[in-house]
Amino acid sequence: MAIATINPATGETLKTFEPLNDTEIAAKLDAAQQAFEQYRKTSFTQRSQWLNTAASILEQDQTDFAKLMTVEMGKPYKAAIAEVEKCAAVCRYYAENAADFLADVSVKTDASHSFVRYQPLGIILAVMPWNFPFWQVFRFAAPALMAGNVGLLKHASNVPQCALAIEDIIRRAGFPEGAFQSLLIGAAKVADLMADERVKAATLTGSEPAGASLAAAAGKQIKKTVLELGGSDPFIVLESADIAAAAATATTARMLNTGQSCIAAKRFIVAEAIADQFEKLLLEKFTALKVGDPMIPDTDLGPLATPGILQDLDQQVQAAVKSGGKILTGGHPLVDMPGNFYPPTIIIDIPAESQIAQEEFFGPVALLFRVPDIDAAIKLANATPFGLGASAWTNNDRERDRLVTEIEAGAVFINGLVKSDPRLPFGGIKRSGYGRELSIQGIQEFVNVKTVWVK
Numbered sequence: 001m002a003i004a005t006i007n008p009a010t011g012e013t014l015k016t017f018e019p020l021n022d023t024e025i026a027a028k029l030d031a032a033q034q035a036f037e038q039y040r041k042t043s044f045t046q047r048s049q050w051l052n053t054a055a056s057i058l059e060q061d062q063t064d065f066a067k068l069m070t071v072e073m074g075k076p077y078k079a080a081i082a083e084v085e086k087c088a089a090v091c092r093y094y095a096e097n098a099a100d101f102l103a104d105v106s107v108k109t110d111a112s113h114s115f116v117r118y119q120p121l122g123i124i125l126a127v128m129p130w131n132f133p134f135w136q137v138f139r140f141a142a143p144a145l146m147a148g149n150v151g152l153l154k155h156a157s158n159v160p161q162c163a164l165a166i167e168d169i170i171r172r173a174g175f176p177e178g179a180f181q182s183l184l185i186g187a188a189k190v191a192d193l194m195a196d197e198r199v200k201a202a203t204l205t206g207s208e209p210a211g212a213s214l215a216a217a218a219g220k221q222i223k224k225t226v227l228e229l230g231g232s233d234p235f236i237v238l239e240s241a242d243i244a245a246a247a248a249t250a251t252t253a254r255m256l257n258t259g260q261s262c263i264a265a266k267r268f269i270v271a272e273a274i275a276d277q278f279e280k281l282l283l284e285k286f287t288a289l290k291v292g293d294p295m296i297p298d299t300d301l302g303p304l305a306t307p308g309i310l311q312d313l314d315q316q317v318q319a320a321v322k323s324g325g326k327i328l329t330g331g332h333p334l335v336d337m338p339g340n341f342y343p344p345t346i347i348i349d350i351p352a353e354s355q356i357a358q359e360e361f362f363g364p365v366a367l368l369f370r371v372p373d374i375d376a377a378i379k380l381a382n383a384t385p386f387g388l389g390a391s392a393w394t395n396n397d398r399e400r401d402r403l404v405t406e407i408e409a410g411a412v413f414i415n416g417l418v419k420s421d422p423r424l425p426f427g428g429i430k431r432s433g434y435g436r437e438l439s440i441q442g443i444q445e446f447v448n449v450k451t452v453w454v455k
């Protein structure tokens, strides 16, 4: 895949980049290792000052960064502004809390003094996707840098200017040269990086094949990985729920980032008794959405990020129809528009046991299923290889407890939208990956948990 900025709203190639050659990659690794030797000795206070400065730079120049995201991957501009603000928030969160999260923890044993100390590991490689091109990187970089690690970023090939802008923000914030570098390289170079003795661990957010490939390369070298992969999150609506609120949130939950979010609600599982009402409301809301130029403020849905994603999504929709699904709205690419546009789409009547019902649809397509009761709802919710998030709607306490306990996912949100929040751990189970980002769990993923025993 070429490393290039191609505007998904027009198809125009705006800038191309030569990938780094082996000598240039080696120089970046040297710089990262040298930076680590000094950087690991800096204080939490110093790192916090730099990270707070990064937050201020994000806020000051937010319009430039937001435009960059919109131009490179098609995110509606207003969503891109919100993403920059969220990046500033995660920087401030870790600047404030990292010292507490990584403070020594005393433990009473037979020693005169024993405790746990958290220490940085060294160079951490981050392989990141294009869908939240700033947020995915900052939610890794903020805790990694606060822990005293240094970062190397291999960003998705379609967002090179975002990758370079992030490196620049961290440098301008005052972090030492080499503490965080972007490598403009293709995916084929990742295994070699994992084999380099100086790279101590890696995190990848992206697809299952990419995650499996990185984990295999890391496994050969006995190196730790965190994987945040795909999802096919259920959105369950039971009879006692506030149906209007559920339908409104369902629309946001499916359409956020033009449907290209790992934690987007993808399968809507609705109690038969209220299914007609929910379906009608959802259809009204989907058909009211504005698809168009992502730079225009009232656009709800921009283009999909690449022509390949558009093609894959359309193939899945056609496969769903072949398996028995019926299209309520949408269902074909918007060929009259330049760029990769797909309309809001609802598919009903897909057989729950079909292969396609278990796949992740990475775009503005909702699959709607009807179930007789909560048992069937939970069974269907869990009938997927993924286990990232789940949103469930009920006003019955007993149902709520069952949903919280029995849904197989890294997160369950009751009567709300699944979202990431710096204060809460984020990650999945099953084929959605392992490990956690954000919160105290996120900063403790890439540290040496050192046991100290003194007599």
Ligand code: NAP
Pocket: 001, 127, 128, 129, 130, 131, 132, 154, 155, 156, 157, 158, 185, 186, 187, 188, 190, 205, 206, 207, 208, 209, 210, 211, 213, 214, 227, 228, 229, 230, 231, 261, 262, 263, 360, 362, 388, 428, 432
């Ligand atoms: P992708 O193709 O896996 O790309 C993600 C990153 O991995 C890119 O930097 C890509 O580089 C790299 N990559 C691809 N193949 C690789 C390989 N064999 N070895 C090492 N690196 C490799 O994923 P995508 O299509 O961009 O993103 C969509 C997927 O990501 C969806 O499944 C979505 O659910 C998931 N996702 C998950 C989360 C989460 O937090 N769980 C968040 C966002 C997205 P190139 O661009 O150079 O190919």
